[in-house]
Amino acid sequence: MKKFRYLALEEQLRHKIKSQRFKEGEKIPSVRALCQHNELSKATVLHALQRLEAEGLIYAVPKSGYFVSQTLVQRNLPTKVTTPSTPTQVNVPELFRDIMSRSAAFDILPKEGAPHVTSHQKTLNRMINRAARARPEQKSNYYDEPKGQLPLREAIAELYRQRDTEILPESLCITAGCQHALFLSIMATCKTGDTVAVESPAFYGVLQQIEHLGLEVIEISSDPSTGLDLDELENKTKNWPIKACIVTPNFSTPTGSKMPPSAMQRLISLAQDKDFFIIEDDIYGELNFDNEPCLPIKAFDNCGRVILCGSFSKCLSRELRIGWVSTDRLQDKIVQLKLITQLASPQAAQGGLSEFILSGNFKRHTNQQRQRLKTQRDELLREIEKHWGKNCRFSYPNGGLSCWIELPQHIDTQRSYRQLLTKGIVLTPGPLFSANGLYKNHMRLSFSHPLTEHRRAALHVLFNTLLNQVV
Incomplete structure (x- = not known):
């Protein structure tokens, strides 16, 4: 994997902005100065600046240069919470199953319903139906090969190539979604009693899997902008031997953080x-709002340490339970575990999906999806900042589906869950994202649905209910 020089400059400038070495409204060094100081071409410097501009960290003034955006620097991000220094067993609250039973993982008002199916999603359905009609006797009487159909694995490998990441189709195994992919990966690397490191706040689906497999978890603090605290991880590995570290480097849920390439x-x-x-x-790797290739950790893996998991459920369709695992060193074990837990993947869905990707429909769909989500993020965060900006902190993700809200210390988001249910509102409380019950005054909010008038009214009820909690 070649190292892109614009990424190094972009990361350097981002760090200076977020650490406020460049103050709000301050002009950053000129393009010429950046070229000379870093020994870069003008095109490379402009590429880095344009990416920071798309992220909203800087803005251009014609004939004057680039300046640090004021609103983003002023915004208070959620604070990092100190995590316990020792591993613990996981006990996922019953609340998790209640939220999932209401199909409300990413919607505070599920009764409002989702927007219409897009034209590209309709095209996908037609392609799957066409694949189902082709050679029906084969699909009815024979299982798919354990790794999954080769055309789909080739199509997924091509999607990663477009993200500057080389993955061989032979290293891929098709799974029943990303949750299944993660489960296979944890089983392949750990046995009962082992310790797993997770970013904190963590994805509650992973915590549920760790609980089921009888593993212990050690939480590692995560910055709402840059993700996993590697100093903390390194210190904890000195005292506790971990078998795996589970991380979402690109727009993790719930914070929406993005890990820099150097990290x-x-x-x-x-x-x-x-x-x-x-x-x-x-x-969430395809859901980056700056329309530039979003590098996974796997792009830098030259020692076979990274097991890459993904799926199409967040960027294309929740109904499409197709995911993948890519690993070099543990491929045979992953395939064996798939045979045990799933046996085979549905052939028609794979056939229709591979045609959908190779025809260019997937990229056209995700381009539209990114723009829609970016607009919805802006609408949601503007509403929060306008009405409750003095009473909360919140993350500002540049991709993904969700943001992380920190409320005053005395508030317990879990305490108001049942009360809000009576009004048809489903919140996702912070403690769900910790094995140690942290984040009681936090919650996850998603911008995966439009902020309709009904959802806007529900958002006001949600915040007012929480902020009016009796101490």
């Missing part, structure tokens, strides 16, 4: 030094 490389080096696997959840 990805450092994580791989640490995994090699401490002998553990990195299980990468790349489910």
